[in-house]
Amino acid sequence: MMNEAEQVQLDNIAxxxxxxxxxxxxxxxxxxxxxxxxSEKHIKQLFEAVRWSASSNNLQPWRxxxxxxxxxxxxxxxxxxxxxNQSWADTAPLLILTAYKEKKDDGGENFHALHDLGLCLGNMTVQAQYLGIGMHHxxxxxxxxxxDVFDVPDGFHISTAIALGYYGGDLGELSEELQEQETEKRERIPLQQFAFDGKWSDKQ
Structure with missing residues (x-):
């Protein structure tokens, strides 16, 4: 029998x-x-998905x-x-910090480093979903x-953090406010507000 959290996962289908x-x-x-x-195997699979994501000039600037x-x-x-984030993130079995290399090996600015970091996290997110792992960026x-605390060398920039764990957590571990957020209807802006055919639109 599914617990409440697993049912929430099913109900949260877009x-x-x-x-x-x-x-x-x-x-x-x-x-x-x-x-x-x-599992260690699943952690390796998540990073293997990152490894094979698209990267400008194959620079793979993610860390x-x-x-x-x-x-x-x-x-x-x-x-x-x-x-x-500390009010809930301790429910996660795994925490990750993401970072990117700011410059190319020749010293030039890597304008697309953040783009590549986002692409690889997209890969990781789909792989995680396949494994039944939820990710909260x-x-x-x-x-x-x-x-400072991780002694990250110059030229690399911490960007975000991620909480990860298998779906099926106990909603009762969250505050009432967060429980409401966890179960509320998912919303997204319509395509017409961000995908423009032929010319920029004033729809925002």
């Missing part, structure tokens, strides 16, 4: 205007996760620091999160603190 790949429909950003360690719950690395990453991270 109501698309046009049919899309099933794993993309199912994906959402949970704030509670099953109390189960992510990651990760910590498994119960380790010092996990605690250190957690302590770099914003207060709001977080902008709320003190990147300067993270740079």
């Amino acid at each position: 109501n698309n205007d046009y049919e899309i790949y099933a794993l993309l429909k199912q994906r959402y950003s949970p704030r509670t996760f099953k109390d189960e360690k992510i 990651f620091i990760y910590g498994v719950k119960g380790t010092e690395a996990y605690k250190t990453i957690f302590n770099c999160l914003s207060d709001f 977080m902008a709320g991270v003190d990147w300067q603190k993270a740079q």
Whole structure:
């Protein structure tokens, strides 16, 4: 029998205007996760998905620091999160910091580094969904603190954090406000507001 959190996962399937790949429909950003360690095999598979993502000039500027719950690395990453994210992120069995290399090997600016980081995280997200793993990407991270405590070398920039875990967490671990957010209807802006045929549109 499915628990409440697993039912929420099913209920959170996006109501698309046009049919899309099933794993993309199912994906959402949970704030509670099953109390189960992510297997080492699955962690390697997530980063293998990153490894084979598209990259401008094949520079692969992405970098990651990760910590498994119960380790010092996990605690250190957690302590770099914003207060709001710390209110729920300790339900995640795995925390990740994302980073990118700012310049090319010849010293020139890598204008597309953040684009590549986003592409590889898209790959990781689909692979995670295939494995039954939810990912919650977080902008709320003190990147300067993270740079310092992890001794990140010059030329690399911490960007975001991610909380990961298998779907099926206990909603009761969250505050009432977060429980409401976890179960509310998913909304997206319509295509007409961001995809323009032939010329820029004033629709916003």
